[in-house]
Amino acid sequence: MVSIEVPDTPFNGGHLVIKADRPVFDMEEKEIVALKRILDKLIAVEKRKLKPEGFNIYFSNSDVHLVPRWCGDINVAFFGDIKVIPVSKEYVEEIIRDVEELL
Numbered sequence: 001m002v003s004i005e006v007p008d009t010p011f012n013g014g015h016l017v018i019k020a021d022r023p024v025f026d027m028e029e030k031e032i033v034a035l036k037r038i039l040d041k042l043i044a045v046e047k048r049k050l051k052p053e054g055f056n057i058y059f060s061n062s063d064v065h066l067v068p069r070w071c072g073d074i075n076v077a078f079f080g081d082i083k084v085i086p087v088s089k090e091y092v093e094e095i096i097r098d099v100e101e102l103l
Contacts, residue, residue: 002038004096006089007065013087014050014068016042016096023062035064041099042066049095050087 001021018038020027027035043055043066052068059065 002035004038004042004099006092006096010089010092011056011065011067012069012073014046014052014066014092014095016046016066016092018042018064018066020062020064024059024064038099039064039066042095045095045098049091049098 003019005017005019007015007017018035020031020035022031024032024035039057046052046055046066046068050068053071054069056067056069057064058067
């Protein structure tokens with residue numbers, strides 16, 4: 001069982017977190033395959049809606065972070081205490097709903 005969330009402090013616009021109910025590295029093959037299918041669907045929807053030039057994917061225990069990247073996004077840098085994120089949280093939540101309908 002997984003959930004998909006928008007983090008409170010995203011690295012970039014469109015940053016999503018897939019939260020699994022157990023550590024990724026303890027999963028069996030069928031669970032990894034299911035997780036990969038979800039990740040593929042998220043990537044497909046974000047490619048269509050956000051048109052990023054690529055993605056960074058981070059595994060952290062039971063979380064998988066999907067971070068869209070664009071040329072010139074300054075390596076998700078922070079300027080002072082302000083970060084420019086060109087995508088609203090509401091729009092990213094709409095992406096999650098689109099993917100959940102496909103699952």
